[in-house]
Amino acid sequence: MPKRIVIVGGGFSGLHLVRRLEGLMRPGEIELTLLDRNNYHLFTPLLYQVATGELPPHAVAYPLRLPIAHARQRFVQTDVQGVDLERGAVRTADGDFAYDHLVLVPGAVTNDFGIPGVAEHTLSMKTLADGLVVRKRILETVENAARETDAERRRALLSFVIIGAGPVGVELASSLRDLMDHSLRRMYPEIDLVRDARITLIDAGDRVVIAMDERLSRIAAKRLAEQRVTVVLNTLVSEVAGGIVRTKDGKEFRGGTIVWAGGVRTHPLVTGLEGAALAKDKRLVVDRTFRAGRDDVLSFGDAAYFEWEGRPLPQLAQVAVLQAPAVARNIAHLVRGEALEPYVYQRKGDLVALGQTHAGAELAKYGHIVLGGLPAWTVWRINYLMQLLGVRNRSTLLVEWLLSYFFTRMVVDTP
Numbered sequence: 001m002p003k004r005i006v007i008v009g010g011g012f013s014g015l016h017l018v019r020r021l022e023g024l025m026r027p028g029e030i031e032l033t034l035l036d037r038n039n040y041h042l043f044t045p046l047l048y049q050v051a052t053g054e055l056p057p058h059a060v061a062y063p064l065r066l067p068i069a070h071a072r073q074r075f076v077q078t079d080v081q082g083v084d085l086e087r088g089a090v091r092t093a094d095g096d097f098a099y100d101h102l103v104l105v106p107g108a109v110t111n112d113f114g115i116p117g118v119a120e121h122t123l124s125m126k127t128l129a130d131g132l133v134v135r136k137r138i139l140e141t142v143e144n145a146a147r148e149t150d151a152e153r154r155r156a157l158l159s160f161v162i163i164g165a166g167p168v169g170v171e172l173a174s175s176l177r178d179l180m181d182h183s184l185r186r187m188y189p190e191i192d193l194v195r196d197a198r199i200t201l202i203d204a205g206d207r208v209v210i211a212m213d214e215r216l217s218r219i220a221a222k223r224l225a226e227q228r229v230t231v232v233l234n235t236l237v238s239e240v241a242g243g244i245v246r247t248k249d250g251k252e253f254r255g256g257t258i259v260w261a262g263g264v265r266t267h268p269l270v271t272g273l274e275g276a277a278l279a280k281d282k283r284l285v286v287d288r289t290f291r292a293g294r295d296d297v298l299s300f301g302d303a304a305y306f307e308w309e310g311r312p313l314p315q316l317a318q319v320a321v322l323q324a325p326a327v328a329r330n331i332a333h334l335v336r337g338e339a340l341e342p343y344v345y346q347r348k349g350d351l352v353a354l355g356q357t358h359a360g361a362e363l364a365k366y367g368h369i370v371l372g373g374l375p376a377w378t379v380w381r382i383n384y385l386m387q388l389l390g391v392r393n394r395s396t397l398l399v400e401w402l403l404s405y406f407f408t409r410m411v412v413d414t415p
């Protein structure tokens with residue numbers, strides 16, 4: 001009898017696991033079902049480029065049915081509602097899915113830290129729909145500003161506040177400035193976008209991209225200053241109202257558009273698990289073989305709390321992709337009744353895009369060397385071209401990057 005493997009989530013973890021399992025499992029050993037509410041995998045590192053018109057949405061969405069059809073397994077597009085560990089079943093909007101081994105990889109969700117007004121008055125950057133909403137808002141804002149005759153009101157419309165100076169906030173701010181200074185400036189001669197468009201980046205930490213190497217923070221801060229992005233550090237946001245961001249130390253920032261890039265929290269499918277061990281941040285505690293305290297439940301990626309050298313691994317695509325082959329091997333071992341292999345983490349480094357031909361790169365494999373400017377930008381582009389799956393997506397990415405660089409970005413407000 002084939003073992004029933006159910007994977008919840010076709011993100012970086014689920015997608016790469018399916019691909020790895022295909023190469024490992026023998027015919028008839030497993031019956032695999034992948035569940036996701038979307039029928040595509042979102043390549044989040046390039047979402048900000050969708051928001052700023054550098055890429056069309058289909059460049060960053062990879063059809064989940066492709067690897068599943070290739071592996072001759074099953075995909076079901078459905079909303080997963082819960083997991084019943086006792087019964088060994090996943091509850092969904094389309095009925096229950098019983099499993100012998102569950103791989104729970106639903107990622108994480110946007111965290112507003114309970115700050116009043118964030119949910120109502122900010123745009124978020126997590127899903128493809130979020131990226132498109134941000135793009136629409138930017139383009140509508142510029143159209144409205146072009147009609148506005150009052151200089152003060154025009155400047156208010158064109159003020160963008162981004163909360164969170166992690167990689168998402170920094171890359172968005174930098175790319176937004178390029179969009180204003182280059183593509184849009186030429187198309188809106190009636191507004192002085194270079195003078196009037198203001199971008200403010202606020203963060204509670206004492207440096208931008210705080211989770212990265214300090215040298216990358218310095219490169220990013222220097223570039224943001226060159227791009228006239230106002231960076232406000234050591235500042236905790238306490239409330240967001242319509243068009244206003246208030247901080248704990250009594251400051252107020254006005255924004256025609258306010259984007260929340262403040263981080264993620266554990267997915268409700270994990271926090272709602274009954275009888276599982278959860279960490280302080282509510283992630284699912286897994287051992288070095290990715291088991292959540294039992295052989296029938298495994299997890300990795302953003303949902304899992306995997307401790308390495310006394311600290312949990314960060315919630316990064318890089319981590320999920322690196323873990324996937326090891327998880328696949330352990331599933332094969334479980335199915336065959338063999339001993340499991342403990343995972344050894346080898347960090348690759350960090351990349352941050354800083355607009356035009358600028359980026360920052362830290363290469364862990366090469367003695368943690370840090371690059372900036374054009375060399376880092378080249379590493380960044382090659383890395384993402386290689387990481388994106390599918391010839392079609394890669395070709396789209398390459399062509400769109402060339403078009404955006406030499407001509408103009410996607411600056412029409414299409415659905």
Ligand SMILES: Cc1cc2nc3c(=O)[nH]c(=O)nc-3n(C[C@H](O)[C@H](O)[C@H](O)COP(=O)(O)OP(=O)(O)OC[C@H]3O[C@@H](n4cnc5c(N)ncnc54)[C@H](O)[C@@H]3O)c2cc1C
Pocket residue numbers: 008009010011012013014035036037038040041042044045046047048078079080081105106107108125126127167168269300301302303315316317318319320
């Ligand atoms: C804007 C943005 C930019 C990022 N940039 C980078 C970067 O540059 N580098 C980097 O390393 N990391 C980056 N990250 C982090 C990275 O995206 C995550 O660490 C990674 O996606 C985690 O993979 P995962 O498989 O655990 O979760 P995800 O990739 O989030 O996948 C979870 C999947 O589960 C599905 N799902 C969730 N809930 C349900 C449900 N109830 N029912 C059905 N399906 C469900 C989702 O649709 C999704 O497909 C970024 C994140 C964001 C939001």
